[in-house]
Amino acid sequence: MRIKFAILIFTLLPLVYLIYMVTIHSVNVPSYDEWYYIPMFEKMFTGTLTFNDLWAPVNEHRLLVPKLILFLSVRLTHWNLNYLVALNIIVGIGVFLILVRFLLREKKVFHDQYYFFVFPLVSLLLFSLVQYENWLWGVQTLIFINELAVLTGFYYLTKDNLSYKHLIFAFLAGLFATLSHLSGLLFWPIGFLVIFTSQKTKRIKKKKQAN
8 A cells, every 4th residue: 555655656746846847937928839820819809710710731730629729718818828838737637647547458467566656657758847848838739639639549449349439439539639730640540550450369369269
């Protein structure tokens, strides 16, 4: 019990430290790409914003989902970027939780309960300040949304009893990933490969059990 409590503390420490550092260093001032959206904010408030403005690529990315979140934030918070920074951390926690779900599902690979020792390492890597730009810039919500969507999609695609419901959830997650960052396009070929290999593995196991 003491070991598990210590592991819990070490798992939470990187997150607590991240929140502390973000609280100190975040400023409610637009940075870099965030200035790009100001003309679209004007269109939104004058009622001239169109779907083409939302669908138009930013560099090579289709950022439909992040744009909708950003515009909703502007409406509700008058573009207080601290709320988007907080959203970055919340979505980051969601990424951590889905990784924990993966680990718990594969705990049979680890000896006894030693899989608990992986949690602090995952927390340290995910909540690292090395990616401080992503944590401190509200516009970088797109990175964490993409990560959460991709991991959620793969979580459902790797279910033992893959069903149509799981495929629908995975499809929706892949769609969110694709409309959040260009790298989300990789979800589709990798996802089909995951389905193919997992089903092939199941058929091999069934043949071995039959023999």
